[in-house]
Amino acid sequence: MRDSLRLIIVLTVVATLSGGILAFTWDRIMPIIESNNAAALAESILEVMPRAVSYEIWTAEASSAADADASASATATADGTSAGTADASSSGTVSADATASGTADADSTATATAAADSTASSTADADATATSTTADTTASSTADADATASSTTSDADSTATATGAAADADATASGTADADATASGTVDGTSGSSLVANVIEIYRGxxxxxxxxxxxxVVDANGFGGTIRMIVGLDPAARKLNKVKVLEHSETPGLGARITEPAFLRQFENKSIDDGFVAKQDVDAITGATVSSIAVASTLKAALTEVETELRAGGAW
Amino acid sequence: MQSSINREFLKGLWNEHPTLRLLIGMCPTLAVTTAAINGFGMGLSVIFVLVCSSVLISLLRNFIPNQVRIPCFIMVIATFTTIIDMVLAAYFPALHEVLGLFIPLIVVNCIILGRAEAYASKHSPLYAFIDALGMGLGVTWGLTFIGAIREIMGMGTVFGLPVFPETATSWIIFILPPGAFFTLGIAVGAMNHINYVIERRKRQQVSRPAAAGQAVQG
Incomplete structure (x- = not known):
């Protein structure tokens, strides 16, 4: 009895020690990783759209309501060194949008408010003081379903968004909630996005x-070793791809991992989006990595079709 | 004292080389070594985890009872594996992208648990450190060597620099999983042969010192 107690104590002590070391490192490393990821995403978005100097997260409402556009793009201006911070502030305003529309939509479905709630709290952690307080108040007001509190916060941010949300409350909730998830670094595929599953986010340069x-x-493909996340830039007027870049993948090193090499990705540059995107026909597959090559090519084709449909529906093509 | 430290350090580099003599830690050896740089990065990660966990386990060796030593070792090793994973992600994103899949596998790497069990839990922190450093460097050169051979044969490059002219045909099979087994087998065989030759030379020098020169030529 005494012996087993001693074993448990030792195990607990070692676990606490390990956990302590880990927690110490975690606190110092995670902000770096997150800002790296945010900066890399912001950089990639601009990189695949050569003519763009800034970008905004595209939603059907953003393109119809001009005022909402202006406020979003003003904060989303990201270039070079300030990419990380610029992205953070853009996610802040977008999250404010999400909570505003979430409260407008408070009585329709339980899941919509839950999603808005969670994004509000996650961005509140990462953000500046002003945004975090508004996010907090709206989060609590959705819990209480208090109408006055939500209207003041939406006024504070922008009135255009509030009217847009009132006109099309459901769509706004899903679109912005999803947008916020990507901006803060985590992707919430189940937040009721109107996009088909594998296109994660659309940005307008x-x-x-x-x-x-x-x-x-940003689109996810099912590769040989897991998900391949790519960012694709396209020129709607010319119906051409500008550039494709692989953000994350877990393909076999030396084989499937060669989809990240320029030799493979360059063949998509200036490719007409009406092409077939069939590996081994109009796309050269990588030797020994046929599955990865087909995954990239066919996913690009499917995603292009989806994005075109989406943009046309929003009147932005 | 000095010579015993030297011996503890050097044994990991040749006589008890973890991958080529003891044949432990085969998972990263076979899986990661598609290119020299991958093997090198993996080796450095193993050095970090091995040194840190060996020293900590050596410090805790009188505190950990025998019955729960394995869970304790695994917890310590997992801690440092997670740390190196995060550090690589934060400061060396390009290397992390390549090795990302295999870094978490360090935790189940036999070399590290093996050294913790066989050495660090029985020796003082200084000796544990020396032993871990030698073993880690042994793993590093072993993986880099195998990776370089596979890269040269499979892609005609080493550390990304071309060694063959463009027209040369590369044997893709050396990049594929079978190539890992071929290369490992040849490397182990070569190492055994070198050791055999050294051993024979020593024996002949002891028995017939006068004829040593001839024996080497024969």
Missing amino acids: LDANGKTAGVAF
Whole structure:
């Protein structure tokens, strides 16, 4: 009896020690990793749209309500060194949107408010003081379903969003909630997005005058070793791909991992989106990595079709 | 004292080389070594985990009872594996992208648990450190060597630099899993042969010192 107690104590002590070391490192490393990821995403978005100087997260409402566009794009201006912080602030405003529409939608479904709630709290952690307080108040007001509190916060942010949400409350809730999930680094595929599952996010590139300068989207393909996450830039007017970049993958090193090499990805540059995207026909597959190559090519084709449909529905093509 | 430290350090580099002599830690040896740089990065990660966990386990060796030593070792090893995973992700994203899949596998690597069990839990922190460093460097050169051979044969490059002209045909099978077994088998065989030759030379020098020169030529 005494012996087993001693064993348990030793195990607990060792576990606490390990956990302590881990927690210490975790606190110091995770912000770096998160800001790295945010900066890399912001950089990639601009990289695949050569003519764009800034971008915004595209939703059907954002393209119809001009005021909401302006506020979103103002904060989303990301270039070079300030990419990380710019992205953080953009996610802040977007999350404020999400909570506003979430409260507008408070009585329709339970899941919509839950999603808005969770994004609000997750961005509140990462963000500046002003945004976090508004996010907090809306989070609590959705819990109470208090109408006055939500209207003041939406006023504080932008009135255009509030009217847009009132006109099309359901769609706004799903679109912005999903947008926020990607901006904060985690992808919530189950937040009721109107996009088909594998296209994660659509971004609209803006040139110096605020005009559309291309479209970028993030898409997941099922590769040989797991999910391949790619970002694709496209030129809607010319119906051409600008550039494809692999963000994450877990393909076999030396084989499937060669989908990240320029030699493979360059063949998609300036490719017409009406092409077939069939590996071994109009796309050269990598020797020994046919599955990965087919996954990339066929997913690009499917995603392009989806994105075109989506953008046309929003009147932005 | 000095010579025993030297011996503890050097044994991991040749006589008790973990991958090529003891044949432990085969999972990363076979899976990661598609290119020299991958093997090198994996080796450095193993050095970090091996040194840190060996020293900590050596410090705790009188505190951990025999019955629960394996869970304790695994917890310590898992801690440092997670740390190296996060550090690579934060500071060396490019290397982490390549090795990402295999870093968590360090935790089940026989080399590290083996050293913890066979050495660190029985020796002082200094000796545990020396032993872990030698073993880690042994793993590093072993994986880099196998990776370099496979990269040269399979892609015609080493550390990304071309060694063959563009026109040369590369044997893709050396990048594929079978190539790992071929290369490992040849490397183990070569190592055994070298040891055999050294051993024979020593024996002949002891028995017939005068004829040593001839024996080497024969």
